[in-house]
Amino acid sequence: MIKTQEPSMISFVEDLPNICSLLGLFSALLGIYYAILGLFAPALIGILWAVLFDWADGIIARKMKGRSDHSKAFGPQLDSLIDIVSFGVFPAIFLLSYGSFNPVYLPGAFLILATAAIRLSYFNIFGMVDGKTYQGLALDNNVIILAFMFLFEGFINHTVFSIILYILLMILLVFNLAPVKTPKFTGKWFYILIAYTVIMTILLLLK
16 A cells, blocks of 8 residues: 655645634734733734634635645644634733733633633534534634723723623633534625724724
8 A cells, every 4th residue: 555645744834724824823923922011902903813814714715726635634723723822822811911910810811721722622523513603602702802892991990901801701711612502704794804803903003
């Protein structure tokens, strides 16, 4: 039996959906960087663009024809690993930084990471309920909601808002793991996400 030659790792970088995924990873890295520096508005801008790239890579992959089986298998794995950075590491770091790295925020940060790891592992095994439905709330919704909530940050005392932020993220984690069905936003929702990202980018820059 002749073993087929495996493609090189770097060859997958040439795949357009993977390029899009890596741009999302870079956006998430910028978000983490600014969150650590305490520049929360730029941090949220970075993560919103990470969400946009995360949606775009799947759309591009579905529209492309002639992709190899290896590319089709590699893409979802890369996407899942990037998701844990974008929707696990980022919100955990954001919460810790906004709370001035007070140890009281460590349990919440751990729960954010654990929830992301559990949800993504579950999804990698069982997938969606059907083509249009998720089990539980998708992780990207957490940062979309977080960014919107942050628009009101200037009207509330920092300490009070950090508690609100903590509670909000913990509530979202429950929905991430809950045995409830939530819709997958596709089609026109991608254009709504583009508009939301651009508008939020402008609003957050003006903060």
